[in-house]
Amino acid sequence: MxxxxxxxxxxxxxxxxxxxxxxxxxxxxxxxxxxxxxxxxxxxxxxxxxxxxxxxxxxxxxxxxxxxxxxxxxxxxxxxxxxxxxxxxxxxxxxxxxxxxxxxxxxxxxxxxxxxxxxxxxxxxxxxxxxxxxxxxxxxxxxxxxxxxxxxxxxxxxxxxxxxxxxxxxxxxANMPMPAYQFNSKRPILYLCRDDTELEKIFSPSALGIPNLVVQEWDNSPKQWIYRGRGRFGELKEWYWRLPGMVLLVREGWQRGLAHPKQWLPRQKWERFHPYARKFDGISDSFIPRFSWSLMHAGVYQLLQSRLVITNRLHGHILSTLLGIPNILLPNSYYKNEAFYETWTYQIPYCKFVKQPSQVKESVEELLSLFAGSSK
Incomplete structure (x- = not known):
């Protein structure tokens, strides 16, 4: 890095x-x-x-x-x-x-x-x-x-x-304590691919020519998490979520525990013992940023499972960069990604911006060669 x-x-x-x-x-x-x-x-x-x-x-x-x-x-x-x-x-x-x-x-x-x-x-x-x-x-x-x-x-x-x-x-x-990225050639290449209004459709997974490519959006599991018996920061859910301990049992016991056992321990460390977690104590409505803090861990954990990240999401690129993960940024539907890269992250040697699908494979090989050589 x-x-x-x-x-x-x-x-x-x-x-x-x-x-x-x-x-x-x-x-x-x-x-x-x-x-x-x-x-x-x-x-x-x-x-x-x-x-x-x-x-x-x-x-x-x-x-x-x-x-x-x-x-x-x-x-x-x-x-x-x-x-x-x-x-x-x-x-x-x-x-x-x-x-x-x-x-x-x-x-x-x-x-x-x-x-x-x-x-x-x-x-x-x-x-x-x-x-x-x-x-x-x-x-x-x-x-x-x-x-x-x-x-x-x-x-x-x-x-x-x-x-x-x-x-x-x-x-x-950038200086915040983060889990360490270690290059591992056995881990897959991740294509973190947005599927909304900003998608540039010519960058379909098949167009990139990368074998065994893992294609995901931002981790979907948080969408199912239940918080305090509420939906989007306020909407009350069904009556049974009012039963004492029910939300805690379902959320922590199943949704965030048994359903994802490998994430459970690192998430506990992140949410309870990370030095930044204490910063929410003095904030009004601290539940809201704590929710964001949980989502940040989901994103960090997701990216760290890969040896290299290809993405058309700007913050997939930014978070990978902060974690030290080699990454390739692709265009979105307008100039946002390219303009940001050319203004700021062009100077980071383990980041690349690729304008055409045919150029992705070569850039992947170049970055992997750089990291494989430095890890010997």
Whole structure:
């Protein structure tokens, strides 16, 4: 692993984030209540930065669906800023997130608002112009962008905002203690392949020409976990989950125990004894980031079962990079992956970006040769 180059990206992130005006408390909005592990990694990194570096309290955490104006006003002082989650959904490809973001910016002009590092993509000029009008009408809006393309677009259209370029928030966890990756030629090659709106269809598993390729999405098992008898951060499940001890028995005894015995012990160490696990104790609604912490372990465990990762998920690439796993990033449906790689991770020697399916096999062989030689 090239620690110096990873640290260089982390320093770029921290230098950019230093431009945030210090505050004592805040709200963190658009927090994920779905099972995209990448967005939970961003959320965790944001929480750690706010609490460890800014030394501020997060008095309110809310997803789009459980946001409450009343709870926000009850928990926050008048001068406290609103922090909007970073990621890759600023634009009209994921309209649910963008419409919520525009609603918050339009409604809370009396509060400073900070949008953490985002990629920007609009397919429709009318949607871009509407967003620009809302953003530019806010008197104190800071927008972090996480690639050169998004940065230039923001400078051109969001001219009344403070626009700052920064890497993805997850790079702030570059120094976090992680399970060690060890190259093992007997482990499979993983294709972590998204199957949603951002899929670039020419990169089908068969098109890559890699024998015995393991094809997965982010670990699906967390989607079945039961937490406190509730669904997505609030919806009550059937009555029998109210029986004392029933949720704990099913979740820990079966879903997260007997059904996945190899993961049980490392997950216990991660959730109970990892030094970062203590950081949630002083956070309001600490159940929400602890949920993210469990998902992070699922993602880490999944990637570490492979000797090399091929992925079209940006955070499959980022997390593999932090773990020191050789990885190949493929295009998504628009410029996001390529723009991020060319702005930041091009400098990491065990990462590659491949533009055509026919080039993947050669890049796999090159990376495996590099790691096989260094492990002798």
């Amino acid at each position: 090239d620690l110096l180059k990873l640290e260089k990206i982390r320093e770029s992130l921290q230098n950019s984030l230093e431009k945030i005006t210090p505050f004592e408390q805040c709200a963190l909005l658009d927090y994920p209540d779905y099972f995209n592990i990448g967005d939970h990694l961003i959320g965790l990194a944001t929480i750690f930065y706010i609490t460890d570096v800014i030394k501020a309290k997060i008095n309110y955490i809310a997803s789009i669906d459980d946001f409450s104006e009343q709870r926000l006003e009850q928990r926050l002082s008048k001068e406290a800023p609103l922090i909007l989650q970073g990621g890759g959904n600023l634009g009209d490809l994921w309209p649910h997130h963008q419409l919520f973001r525009e609603r918050i910016i339009a409604q809370y002009r009396d509060r400073s608002i900070i949008i953490m590092p985002q990629c920007i993509y609009f397919t429709n000029d009318e949607n871009l112009n509407r967003a620009a009008a809302i953003f530019n009408s806010h008197p104190n809006l800071t927008l972090f962008t996480r690639d050169d393309y998004s940065y230039q677009l923001a400078l051109n259209h969001f001219y009344n905002c403070q626009v700052i370029k920064a890497p993805d928030m997850v790079f702030d966890m």
